[in-house]
Amino acid sequence: MSYRIITDSCCDFTQEQYTRWNVCSVPLTVLYNGENHKNFSDPAAVKAFYDDLRAGVTATTSAVNPDGWACAMEEALKNGEDVLVIAFSSGLSTTYQSAVIAAKELREIYPERKIYVVDSLCAALGQGLLVWYACQKRDAGMEIDDLRDWVEENKLHICHWVTVDDLTHLKRGGRISATTALVGTMLNIKPIIHVDNDGHLINCAKVRGRKAAMELLSEKLGQTCTDFDTAFIAHGDCPEDAAALEALIREKHGIKNVITGYVGPVIGAHTGPGVLVVFFMGKHR
Numbered sequence: 001m002s003y004r005i006i007t008d009s010c011c012d013f014t015q016e017q018y019t020r021w022n023v024c025s026v027p028l029t030v031l032y033n034g035e036n037h038k039n040f041s042d043p044a045a046v047k048a049f050y051d052d053l054r055a056g057v058t059a060t061t062s063a064v065n066p067d068g069w070a071c072a073m074e075e076a077l078k079n080g081e082d083v084l085v086i087a088f089s090s091g092l093s094t095t096y097q098s099a100v101i102a103a104k105e106l107r108e109i110y111p112e113r114k115i116y117v118v119d120s121l122c123a124a125l126g127q128g129l130l131v132w133y134a135c136q137k138r139d140a141g142m143e144i145d146d147l148r149d150w151v152e153e154n155k156l157h158i159c160h161w162v163t164v165d166d167l168t169h170l171k172r173g174g175r176i177s178a179t180t181a182l183v184g185t186m187l188n189i190k191p192i193i194h195v196d197n198d199g200h201l202i203n204c205a206k207v208r209g210r211k212a213a214m215e216l217l218s219e220k221l222g223q224t225c226t227d228f229d230t231a232f233i234a235h236g237d238c239p240e241d242a243a244a245l246e247a248l249i250r251e252k253h254g255i256k257n258v259i260t261g262y263v264g265p266v267i268g269a270h271t272g273p274g275v276l277v278v279f280f281m282g283k284h285r
Contacts, residue, residue: 002080002081003081003138003144004083004084005131005134005138006023006025006069006072006073006076006083006086007023007024007025007131008028008088009025009028009040009041009264010028010123010124010127010264010267011025011086011127011131012041012124012127012128012234012261012263012264013261015042017128021131021132022135024075026069026071027064027068028062028088028093029062030059030060030061030062030266031059031060031061032052032057032058032060033057039265040265041262046264047237047262049265050236050268050273051237053268061266061270063088063093063094063098064095064098064099065098066099066105069085069098069099069101069102069103070102073085074106077106077109077110077115082113082114082116082144083113083114083116084118084134084147085118086118086120086134087119088120088122088123089119089122089123089127089195089199089200090199091121091196091198092199092200092201096119099117103115103116103117114144116144119155120151121156121195121197121198122155122160123199123201123267124263124264124279125233125234125263125277126158126160126195126232128232128279129281130151130158132259134150156197156284156285157281157284157285158279158282158285159220159221159224159225159279159281160277160285161192161194161216161217161220161221162217162271162275162276163190163193163213163217163277164272164274164275165210165236165238165273165275165276166274168272188208189207190206190207190209190210190212191203191205191206192205192206192207192216192217192220194220194285197285210241214241214244214245214248215248217245217277217278218245218248218278220278221253221255221278221280221282224282225280225281226282226283227281228253229256230259230280231257231258231259231278231279231280232258232259233246233260233261233277233278234260234261234277235261235263235274235275235276235277236268236271236273236274236276237262237273238275243260245278246258246260263277
C-alpha cells in the first residue's frame with residue numbers, strides 16, 4: 001500500500017513485531033538511574049527494568065515531542081507515502097497532541113500527501129491491539145481514508161482490564177492514598193482498573209487475592225468480547241501469571257489467538273511490577 005502506519009512505543013510491540021507487521025514507531029522516554037532512555041521493548045532489558053523497580057529505583061517518563069513525530073512522518077512523506085498515525089491516549093500523555101502539531105506543519109510542506117492522526121485512547125498492548133487490527137485491514141487492501149475511519153469507529157471497542165499487584169506505585173502516582181495502600185497490602189487487596197472512553201485509567205473494583213483478580217479479568221472479557229479469535233495479554237514481569245490468565249481465557253471463553261508481552265517501561269513506571277492486563281475487542285469499554 002502507498003501509506004505507512006506510524007505509532008509510538010507505548011504500543012509495547014517488540015522489534016520483531018514492528019518488523020513483522022510493518023509498523024514504524026516513535027519512542028517515548030523514561031528517566032531512571034540518572035539516565036534518559038528511549039522506551040524499549042527488548043524482553044531482557046524490560047525484565048531488568050522491573051528488577052530495578054523492585055529494588056526501589058524510581059522512574060519518570062516524558063512524551064514524544066513534535067520533532068520526534070515529524071522525523072518519522074517525513075521519512076514516509078519523502079518516500080511518496082501517505083501517513084496514518086495511531087498515538088498513545090491523550091488521556092495519559094501529550095504524545096497525541098505533539099503528533100497533531102507535527103502533522104499540521106508537514107501538511108504545509110507536503111500538501112499533496114494525506115497525513116492522518118488518530119488519538120487511540122488506548123495504552124500498552126491495547127494500543128498495540130488497535131494497531132494490529134489496522135495492519136490486518138491494510139494488508140487486506142483497505143485504503144488509508146477507510147482505515148482512518150475504521151480506527152476512529154472501533155478504538156472505543158478496545159477493552160483494557162487491569163489488575164495491579166504492588167500498590168506502592170499507585171500510591172506514588174496519587175491514584176490511592178497512603179492509608180489505602182497500607183491497608184490494601186495488609187489485606188491482599190487487588191484493584192481492578194480499566195481504561196474509559198476518555199482514555200483515562202479508572203479504578204472500578206477491588207478483590208482479595210491474585211487468583212480472584214485474574215478470574216474477574218476473565219469474567220469481564222466474557223461479558224463484552226466480540227472477537228474470540230484474538231486477545232492480547234501484557235504483564236509487568238510476571239510471566240507465570242500471564243500464562244495462567246491465558247489458560248483461563250482459553251478455557252472459559254475459547255480465545256484462539258493470544259499474544260502476550262511486557263508492559264513497557266513508560267507505563268510500567270506508573271503501574272509497577274506485577275501489573276497484569278487483558279485486551280480484547282468488545283461491545284463497549
